[in-house]
Amino acid sequence: MTEKLLEIAEAALDAALPKEDERPAALSAAMRYAVGSGGKRIRPLVCLAAAIAAGGKAEDAACCAAAIEILHNYTLVHDDLPSMDNDVERRGKPTVWKKFGEADAILAADALQALAFATAARTERNAADAVRILAEAAFGVVKGQVEDIAAGKKDARYVYAHKTADLFVAAAKMGAAAAGGTRESVDALGRFALNLGLAFQYEDDLLDGDGLYAPDETARLAAKATADAIASLEGLPGDVSALKSLAARLLGRKT
Amino acid sequence: MTEKLLEIAEAALDAALPKEDERPAALSAAMRYAVGSGGKRIRPLVCLAAAIAAGGKAEDAACCAAAIEILHNYTLVHDDLPSMDNDVERRGKPTVWKKFGEADAILAADALQALAFATAARTERNAADAVRILAEAAFGVVKGQVEDIAAGKKDARYVYAHKTADLFVAAAKMGAAAAGGTRESVDALGRFALNLGLAFQYEDDLLDGDGLYAPDETARLAAKATADAIASLEGLPGDVSALKSLAARLLGRKT
Known part of the structure; x- marks a missing residue:
C-alpha cells in the first residue's frame, strides 16, 4: 500500500515542479534540488491515506499531496539559511543556499511556496477549501518558527503544534476534503494528524537527543500522542489501515 | 472615485493582517510594518477598478485587492535583504530586515505570502480562480527577480513582464473574476494590466534614471504601453473611467 501511495506522490511532485530546463534554468534547478527525490514523503503519505x-x-x-510536500520543502530551505539555522548539509547533501547561493535559495523557496498554492488550487474537488487549509498551515509554520528562534523561554507546545503539526493537519484535511469527505471526517482526520505530528516531533527529539522536554517525558508524550492519533480513526468511512501503519512506523523510527 | 477605492483597499488590508498583539507579536508587528499604510496602493486600485x-x-x-498588495509587499521585503539588493531604507523608513533583523524579515515575508493566498481564497465568487491567478503571478515575480539578479546580459522584456507586470495582470484578472466577469472581460483586463505594468516600470526607470533601455527609448515605450493599455478597455461592460485615470496618472508621474 505505502509503495503505491509513494508512487502517486512522486509522480504528482514531478508533474508539479518546473522541468529542469524551464526558464530561468537556475531557478528550476534549485527548486527541483530543494524538493529532492527518494525522501520519506511522510506528509504526502498522510494526505493520500x-x-x-x-x-x-x-x-x-494527488495535487494536495504534492502541494504539501512542496510547501514543507520551502520551509526547510529558509530554515537552513545563514541568518536562521545556518545549516550547510541536509539529507547528506549541501543545503540549497550552500549549493546555489543565498539569494537564489531565498527565491527558489519563495517560488516553491507559490507553486504549492498553484498545485493545491488544481485539485478537482473543493479546491478553495484545500487552499484555505494549506494557507492556514503555511502561516502557522512560520508562527512556530518565529517562536522557536525567539530569545528567552519557549512555549514548547506552541512551537511543536505550529512548526511541525500544522503541516500534518493540513495534509490530512486537504486529502480528506479533496476526496469529498464529510466535515466530520475532515475534522477527525485533522485530530489524527495533530497527534501524529506531535508524535513525529517527539520522536525527532529522541533521535537527535535534544528537544524542549526531558527524554523520559518526550518518550511518554510520543506514545500518548500516537495512541490519541489512532483513537481518532474510529468511525471513519474508509480504510484506515494505511494511516495506522504510518503511525506505528513513526513511533520508534530509527531515522 | 479613487478615494473611495483606496478606502476599500485599506479596510480590506487592515482586516486581513494580524492584529498588532496577535501571537507571536514580533511576527505580527513585522508583517504590519512591511505592508505599511498610506502607500499608493496601485495594484489594489487596479484590482478594484x-x-x-x-x-x-x-x-x-476587496479580498483580492488586499491579497495582491500583501503579496507585492512580501516580494519587496525579500528584495531588500542583504543577500539581494541590500537596501536599508524604503519609503523613507528602515527596511524590514534593518528594523527587525534578517531572520524575522525573511519569516514575516513568508507569512505575508501565505496570508495573501488565505485572503484570496476568502473571495466569495470564483475563489479557486483568484488563487490560481495569484499563484501564477507569485511564481512569475520570482522568475523575473532571478533573471534580474543573474550575472550577464539580461532580457529586459522578460524581467519587466515578470518582475513588474505579472502582479498588475493578476490584480486586474482577480478583480474581474471576483466580480463575476466573463472570460473575455478577464482577458481584456489582463491585456490592459500587462501594458499598464510595463508603462509603470518604464516610468520607474525614467524617475530613477536607470533601467535596461536608453531614456529616449524608455519614454517612447512608456507612451506606447499606456496607449495600448487604454485601447484594451474598448468594449468592456462596466465603467472604465477609473482604470483610464489610473493609466493617465501613472504616465508622467513624479514619484
Whole structure:
C-alpha cells in the first residue's frame, strides 16, 4: 500500500515542479534540488491515506499531496539559511543556499511556496477549501518558527503544534476534503494528524537527543500522542489501515 | 472615485493582517510594518477598478485587492535583504530586515505570502480562480527577480513582464473574476494590466534614471504601453473611467 501511495506522490511532485530546463534554468534547478527525490514523503503519505480513510481514492488527493510536500520543502530551505539555522548539509547533501547561493535559495523557496498554492488550487474537488487549509498551515509554520528562534523561554507546545503539526493537519484535511469527505471526517482526520505530528516531533527529539522536554517525558508524550492519533480513526468511512501503519512506523523510527 | 477605492483597499488590508498583539507579536508587528499604510496602493486600485470595468462592484474584489498588495509587499521585503539588493531604507523608513533583523524579515515575508493566498481564497465568487491567478503571478515575480539578479546580459522584456507586470495582470484578472466577469472581460483586463505594468516600470526607470533601455527609448515605450493599455478597455461592460485615470496618472508621474 505505502509503495503505491509513494508512487502517486512522486509522480504528482514531478508533474508539479518546473522541468529542469524551464526558464530561468537556475531557478528550476534549485527548486527541483530543494524538493529532492527518494525522501520519506511522510506528509504526502498522510494526505493520500487520509483521502482513502475519508472514503475516497488516493488519486483524488494527488495535487494536495504534492502541494504539501512542496510547501514543507520551502520551509526547510529558509530554515537552513545563514541568518536562521545556518545549516550547510541536509539529507547528506549541501543545503540549497550552500549549493546555489543565498539569494537564489531565498527565491527558489519563495517560488516553491507559490507553486504549492498553484498545485493545491488544481485539485478537482473543493479546491478553495484545500487552499484555505494549506494557507492556514503555511502561516502557522512560520508562527512556530518565529517562536522557536525567539530569545528567552519557549512555549514548547506552541512551537511543536505550529512548526511541525500544522503541516500534518493540513495534509490530512486537504486529502480528506479533496476526496469529498464529510466535515466530520475532515475534522477527525485533522485530530489524527495533530497527534501524529506531535508524535513525529517527539520522536525527532529522541533521535537527535535534544528537544524542549526531558527524554523520559518526550518518550511518554510520543506514545500518548500516537495512541490519541489512532483513537481518532474510529468511525471513519474508509480504510484506515494505511494511516495506522504510518503511525506505528513513526513511533520508534530509527531515522 | 479613487478615494473611495483606496478606502476599500485599506479596510480590506487592515482586516486581513494580524492584529498588532496577535501571537507571536514580533511576527505580527513585522508583517504590519512591511505592508505599511498610506502607500499608493496601485495594484489594489487596479484590482478594484477592474471589478467595476468587468461589470461588477469594487466590494466584490476587496479580498483580492488586499491579497495582491500583501503579496507585492512580501516580494519587496525579500528584495531588500542583504543577500539581494541590500537596501536599508524604503519609503523613507528602515527596511524590514534593518528594523527587525534578517531572520524575522525573511519569516514575516513568508507569512505575508501565505496570508495573501488565505485572503484570496476568502473571495466569495470564483475563489479557486483568484488563487490560481495569484499563484501564477507569485511564481512569475520570482522568475523575473532571478533573471534580474543573474550575472550577464539580461532580457529586459522578460524581467519587466515578470518582475513588474505579472502582479498588475493578476490584480486586474482577480478583480474581474471576483466580480463575476466573463472570460473575455478577464482577458481584456489582463491585456490592459500587462501594458499598464510595463508603462509603470518604464516610468520607474525614467524617475530613477536607470533601467535596461536608453531614456529616449524608455519614454517612447512608456507612451506606447499606456496607449495600448487604454485601447484594451474598448468594449468592456462596466465603467472604465477609473482604470483610464489610473493609466493617465501613472504616465508622467513624479514619484
